[in-house]
Amino acid sequence: MAEATVRFRDTCIELAHGAGGKASRRLIEGLFLPLLRNPTLAGLADAAVLELEGLRLALTADSFVVKPIVFPGGSLGELAINGTVNDLAMVGARPLALLATFILEAGLDAGVLETQVKAMAQAAERAGVPVVGGDTKVVEHGKADSLYVTTAGLGLVDPRVDLSPKAVRPGDQVLLSGPIGDHGVTVLLARGELDLEASLRSDTRPVWFLVEALIEKVASGLRWMRDPTRGGVATALNELARDAGVGVVLFEEALPVREEVRGACEILGLDPLHIACEGQFLAVVAKEQGEAALEALRRTPGGEEACLVGEIRAEPVGTVQVLSRYGGSRVVDMLVGDPLPRIC
């Protein structure tokens, strides 16, 4: 193997390297991709797609380490199923099977584990995907935080779609399946450290049903999809802008953000565009089919709040801009580091 060029220069791993923003990208592009390079390597895509005897198979895996493990509207286990189902969906793949591995901390209450596995079983049933295998490791007390779950998924890419940043064209429309930031803010508040309370629930859910509706209606016009998890909408679209060589424009007024999410972000000096969703996705569709796509989403249960939030422009390449009603504009970058409250 030719000696690969590792460009990652940070000396020490920090939380930011796992937060889905710039530091994550630096680690992936600077270390993982050069060392593991091969034609199929998914890089920053949600899932890898692999040809086998005329079929396109999608493969993806994610580890889940969220704290607390139970929060309003969901749990680590539920997230672990939905997250992987959604990553398959984002490449247009119907989920076929999941694997789940567990890293358990010695001393974990067996009831806690049971609750999480039950949540996984229910989520898998809701998503219509079997968990076909897995693994369990136990580490010493204090060497993990209760439990970490990794799920991997296999899916079959719908033959009608061909999704890629490269398929995105100026004029295309940017759709969003529903309000953003619910998950991230819910979990931030559920940690309890900030002493903030709100009746918010994580949006964790499988989105394959919505994607399927989209494919049925506008397969030919569907260019690209992404679930804006860690790093939020801003990071997902910045990656698109860079990878596709386009500019993305968002209409501030059109962005769906629940009042409580907006309130928490105001208090903490955070931007909802950087906050994680776990049950929403962005889709870029050809302008001619935008209307039909939106209608298809809105007609599908769970898609009622879908909306047109922006459009693709030829320029400025590699940026995401937010336009306000009154004519102001701002550039929104990828998340830098973990989202940290700005307070004083």
Place this chain on the structure above:
Amino acid sequence: MAEATVRFRDTCIELAHGAGGKASRRLIEGLFLPLLRNPTLAGLADAAVLELEGLRLALTADSFVVKPIVFPGGSLGELAINGTVNDLAMVGARPLALLATFILEAGLDAGVLETQVKAMAQAAERAGVPVVGGDTKVVEHGKADSLYVTTAGLGLVDPRVDLSPKAVRPGDQVLLSGPIGDHGVTVLLARGELDLEASLRSDTRPVWFLVEALIEKVASGLRWMRDPTRGGVATALNELARDAGVGVVLFEEALPVREEVRGACEILGLDPLHIACEGQFLAVVAKEQGEAALEALRRTPGGEEACLVGEIRAEPVGTVQVLSRYGGSRVVDMLVGDPLPRIC
């Protein structure tokens, strides 16, 4: 979903639940299987097999948490690749693609990570499998032990084989690809706590090449395979004995154990049959083809030390017995708990 019956009654997770022995089996059979049940669920098999458009796809995942992360002859990263490749091989599947997810401890030296990813890249190349995707999470300092890696693998089951405990018949022969216990003892000594030294190396390696040779030669006579990782040969064969409803007999004199492994086991009061291997496998073959199978293994580079170690008997059902030269016999159970030195 009908309410599943959880039979797992332990109140607290301990290291033993991840050690691959009885406690692991209790957790898997008592909690995971009832909750996640579905026709394809692999249970305790190395990999799940799934039919898709006439193909048999194998799926498997394992998490790797070994300490120390570098030890003579291997590393956590190398293990993570080989372990998953081998689990695919054990169901007769040629490995097609791997996924790798990382849980990193904040504060991890970037050089340590780079070394591990390099080891993974090299192991993947040696095994001839691309790593096509993955994920990285970072947890707070002290919430993991350097790094944990999970790999998932997709393989294509060779159409000529049909492996299952149910295919095993009295009279079949039990083959072993080489000496046992090298990995487990190497890692135990590498931890340094016991202050023992020996020039041992982990046996970690991909075994697909050996399995392929076996399939080419005796596909029709191949009944079952298993890589005796955590829990060792004793646990793997006990599971076979129970699942197949047969008795397994091992010939003490035939069991290949390196001198140093035997020495360490004597000092620590451990049984080599309970010690993990990471580059060996057990194969049960029809008696008529035992000779040919052994020859096929021995002719393949890395298979020179393969040997016939036992046979399948109709009785006593569910047990593994070791017969000594002088006519004594003992029953070897599955590993109970983690292997603990017996000293005083």
Place this chain on the structure above:
Amino acid sequence: MRYVDEFRDPVLIQKTAEEIRRLIDPNRHYRIMEVCGGHTFSIYRFGLQDLLPSNVELVHGPGCPVCVLPMGRVDDGLSLSENPRVILTAFGDMMRVPGRRGSPLELKARGADIRMVYSPLDALKLARENPDREVVFFAIGFETTAPSTALTLLRARALGVKNFSVFCNHVLIVPAIRAILDSPDMRLDAFIGPGHVSTVIGCRPYEFIARDYGKPVVISGFEPLDLLQSILMILRQLREGRAEVENQYKRAVPWEGNLPALRAMAEVFELRPYFEWRGLGFISQSALRLREEFAPWDAEVRFAVPGVRVTDPKAAQCGEVLKGVLKPPQCKLFGRECTPEYPIGALMVSSEGACAAYYHHVYLRQAAEGGTNG
């Protein structure tokens, strides 16, 4: 009335912007300093520069508490976390500020027990919950924040909490403005006054600016309409040749400020004879320290603080940017060695820092417009 969206009304914003355009002298260049980092952030956040004529230049001032903290003070504070008994607490704003041996986040990654708090009261609570540990609060901020530290210390004393202390870095904005006015580089026409500081100190402390230096001051809120109206009020003063202290932010700022807050500060703090500001150097009577009566809660008394002085990297021009003498991109490190991912100066860390704000909201767009190599 929710006091947010009402002040982002597009019709009113356009009206106010139009009035500004109507009012200015196209042949004159206006340089207006927004003293407060919160204003800097709002200006970029809401794209207000897009609404202003090109000859109205907004100059970013020193009102970003982490930006003006010299690296030596950061190191001093972080050194406390080397004591294994100490839990060091700080606002989220501090967590990425670089010290010589890394930022609080980096030290935390390597095992230091450093925790983010939303309020100094949360740090006090942590101390009561961890009686066997020493909780130190790394206090930063201007007059807006100092009263909360003061009240927290009064509470700690009243409750008899002995394992809580404060590493005090509270600074005062008025001496900093005077230092800028006295700087020979000074070329400013007026000031947008800090709205939230003024809820505490009121409007009177700015009068010397109008009186002695002849510069208009308008104390402003933080919403788009607030800032545009404040600029309008400044332009009117300039056009009419007036120099006065005006209060645009009347809904929140009383002319006299907040007396209980000022009293609490006076009870707990005293002026330091001098204090070093990043870029501005030593400014006399520009910062607060704990009074002797609060020595048991003063981290600088209770622990050995090295008291290091660290000079900024030579090429870093944070000081010039803080004074408004240079625009961020005029620093040679800007966008190259110094980026939000790898900040060299604190101005590149805080989203209120002039360099970070400029980087995200102006530089990235310009770079993109100038081609993909930008």
Place this chain on the structure above:
Amino acid sequence: MRYVDEFRDPVLIQKTAEEIRRLIDPNRHYRIMEVCGGHTFSIYRFGLQDLLPSNVELVHGPGCPVCVLPMGRVDDGLSLSENPRVILTAFGDMMRVPGRRGSPLELKARGADIRMVYSPLDALKLARENPDREVVFFAIGFETTAPSTALTLLRARALGVKNFSVFCNHVLIVPAIRAILDSPDMRLDAFIGPGHVSTVIGCRPYEFIARDYGKPVVISGFEPLDLLQSILMILRQLREGRAEVENQYKRAVPWEGNLPALRAMAEVFELRPYFEWRGLGFISQSALRLREEFAPWDAEVRFAVPGVRVTDPKAAQCGEVLKGVLKPPQCKLFGRECTPEYPIGALMVSSEGACAAYYHHVYLRQAAEGGTNG
């Protein structure tokens, strides 16, 4: 000569077994107690029962150090780990022994700092490496192990290590044998003497068994040939009506034992007036404690040890099994409530414990032979 495989030679094993068969009286039932758990383990490990005539019954004795420790002592030791400064160290053998609130492994799983050591010297090393912690060694074992604890304590004193201490549970095998001989249930014909204990105490201490109770004693090694030869030697004595102490394990056991070991023990330990043994009850002068001079290293002096007495579950018949009165499967809990996975008594934990050995090597096979429901 490697002193292992040579003593597993199939030809010699067959020869010796044949000689045994030749020698016995087919109409007599022989009950021979192997005192030592190491022998119990070897007997099962090598399948030696298969080689013996069915009327030669090997009865398992009390020589398993974790088996004879009453649960109260286990709890006392484990209670030390509740002190967050304490690192509790123990041999691997102890780690699964159940206390009332769980085994050391379970407590460790829930966060206690309990570590396995291979040698008491490793515990001492740990103490020197962790000067801010208290390292306690949970000492168990018979006369074989006691000298190592004694030498370690002498070393700790010589090196001035102050954060090391020993929770002493060393017991003496000879008083236990006497207790068994005095038990009204006693129906034994002879003893296989403990080979490794005898390297320390020599052969003399067993003479009372031959002299006063008329029972042959053969001190034996642990390899198949050793045990078979010892049985042969016993059968010869019985046949010839002799009752003597014989040393089969001459290659390792000197008649006089190990004087430096005995001296070290005498320097560090003194006899406890009485000590409770699981199943055997209180036996006077059957255990060791640290002499007063070693109080600074005595965990029972330095820490508050609750001194709990815990009675075994009613149905558990560990005591009867330990005395050789019952065979393991005669306990009502055996194989049902009490299994190696969920042990109730320590005899089911240690691979030297009679119940665990019987379970793994006899019961499982019988269960399998009796059908799949076993």
Place this chain on the structure above:
Amino acid sequence: MCLAIPGRIVELLDENDHFAVVEVAGVRRKINVDLLKQEGVRPGDWVLIHVGFAMSKVSEEQAQAQLRLLAMLDEEAQAVEEVQGYRFD
């Protein structure tokens, strides 16, 4: 500097009125209201919140006046007069 956010008092928490619950767009937090002792706060009042403390009361009257004034900016003659009148006095 000094991020401060308008929130509405929804509940006073203790006898001595040290603490109150505020709500910002549906998000609630306990804050200290000692700095508004003199004026006193009541449920329904709006306050500016900074690092867990209420810093000042927000006046609806002043806010309405400001918005009215700006709304009249294009009613020129009147506006000029009003804006001048808005100067601090």
Place this chain on the structure above:
Amino acid sequence: MCLAIPGRIVELLDENDHFAVVEVAGVRRKINVDLLKQEGVRPGDWVLIHVGFAMSKVSEEQAQAQLRLLAMLDEEAQAVEEVQGYRFD
């Protein structure tokens, strides 16, 4: 009880001969040899190891004698005599 294993001394480690390296089937460990002070140990000696201490020396002579004796068990007449002679004296 008391797992003890024969190992060969391969090296004496310190001046006072407190510690030595033993080897068991290729596995080495530092052990304490204080209990064999009187007899003294040298590289090549075999000792019984227990919890990190050498407990006793292993005598090759005695081992050979035992094996010889057992080998002659079927040479009956002689054997009987010898085995009786092996009785402790």
